[in-house]
Amino acid sequence: MTNAVTYELLHRDKKTGARRGVIHTPHGDIQTPVFMPVGTQGAVKAMRPEQVADMGAEIILANTYHLYLRPGHEIVKEAGGLHKFMNWDRAILTDSGGFQVFSLGQLRKITEEGVSFQSHIDGSRHMLSPEKAVEIQNALGSDIMMAFDECAPYPADRSYIKDSMERTCRWLERCKAAHKDVERQSLFGIMQGGMYKDLRRESAERIVDMDLPGYSIGGLSVGEPKELMLDILDDCVDLLPEDKPRYLMGVGTPDYLFEGVERGLDMFDCVEPTRIARHGLATTSHGRINIKNAKFERDFTPLDPECDCYTCRNYSRAYIRHMMKSGEMMSAMLISNHNLHFLIHMMAGIREAIEEDRFTEFKKEFYEKYGGFK
């Protein structure tokens, strides 16, 4: 029995923990380290899927919580699965819905069985459990399924984090037991443990024991100081097996990607590139710019003079500003395209740098222009 998803390590950077690899999936290979665009509801916002593929994306992420509530996983299944439904034939990773239901605050209640919650759409009552999260993701047919976990808040006291982490480990066992067709879809485990290194270690040991095809680090980037996050990463990335992909959930600004890669992480996702685009914010080699700024009114240069994406080849800051000020969807379409291309292109540069053992130099050059770790 072969796992749907396997990892191949191609090269390890000589000076850092950065690693260059390939993830093999039923929907094609993914060159790592990789940034995964997010298509929450079954679409990368303001983008056609082939535009996302054309810029080099080999995997996107979709959200179990959203697709379960609307249109419903059974409808996606009837449509022939999520790949066909959304017209994307490359790899898809689905989260478990855990993060979203825990974010509902007063609208949800945690028990050993799972989480009961009210829909943010219509207030209807639902229950997500390890078994249900697997059932939904089976119906969606993603290549990589995430375990149903609790992404614990920050700050939280040690006893809360310990209980939560242990429950997440028990839930992972139930997810693994519920997931049958491991040749079609691979289930990844999630390390928790908050900001407590010993709990992170315990979590890692327990989930690695389950011998899953991949692992992620959850519960970071939840409001803690950046230095604390990096300190935790310093300590816990190597607790995950070398022969499996390592995924840092919900992280996707350029500086975080560099820091994550440096510590040996392979996969990253974030809604930020498309979300900030809708507010007129573009990521460039020289830092972020707000296209609504009056200084761009007669600026006929591209968003990023060093970028060769569709947007930067064809449109000026003045035009994109006009689109934004005029309420045209075109502004979100153009900036989303640029922001996604920026990260995907940056990751391609990182992969090349790792292959040539010059990741450190590449990072230094990037930070000098970009403005360093923010």
Add this chain to the structure above:
Amino acid sequence: MTNAVTYELLHRDKKTGARRGVIHTPHGDIQTPVFMPVGTQGAVKAMRPEQVADMGAEIILANTYHLYLRPGHEIVKEAGGLHKFMNWDRAILTDSGGFQVFSLGQLRKITEEGVSFQSHIDGSRHMLSPEKAVEIQNALGSDIMMAFDECAPYPADRSYIKDSMERTCRWLERCKAAHKDVERQSLFGIMQGGMYKDLRRESAERIVDMDLPGYSIGGLSVGEPKELMLDILDDCVDLLPEDKPRYLMGVGTPDYLFEGVERGLDMFDCVEPTRIARHGLATTSHGRINIKNAKFERDFTPLDPECDCYTCRNYSRAYIRHMMKSGEMMSAMLISNHNLHFLIHMMAGIREAIEEDRFTEFKKEFYEKYGGFK
């Protein structure tokens, strides 16, 4: 001195007034009869320009009023003109702003000089006159410029329409005098006269006397009964010269296009295809559908089973409905693409039918499926 825009008649349908021609412009040829997508603010809403070109559009329309107020015609001129600013290298037609300022109601005042009005954006005060409308359109650099006219309301009494029509004729003389570079841009005159046939005739005589490169029929589709509009068209299309393009402004539903073509009109425009798309309405061979309708929840067929557009080749009604219900821009992107493709493809069919002297049969077949004249 050669006019920027010239018309070549290729074939006349044997049984109707329908005619097949080509309009030559500095930005390429336009096969007629033609439907022109509208890019009000310098973008066809929810579409990339090459997508509009790929489906066969050879000309788009942009609005002088909107571009004058935002970003300002001087900025568009500095950008290198509207073609470059918006990344569209085929032909562009700009209206004069007349229709928009007259639509402002209490916010505008008409004098012989022109129309003073308040911006719908910030309430600032402005004046549009024949000379100003020409100046703005010269700055935008459109291939076809429209004269500054009054699109009179319906109903309106004869004396109002007569005064308005005569003023529009005087304004046309001023537009013609103000427009210098006729080899770069062509000015079209506009026939007015409301629902009074004798005034239409007088208007036609006066504007045709000015020997302009093209003419349009304005002041129709302003709330009058459809039968009345067709009756007026029956009477007045032939008042326009045969060797110039004839343009029916603001008309763009399938049935109106057929009726207009049948009476000898060559050019049409309408915001409808992209506007209704944003509300979830799709035009199909079998009439209009509302994708929000619950019956499409598990409908995995395309918007229009007979359509081969990008949307219909790749997405189901169920998916587009999900996008619409979820507030994703993708719904407007996909339906706009389909609706525009539908009309452009329909016009291609009409052109072929005219060439083969079977326009009447083609119209009959279309109406049988579509549901006739609505």
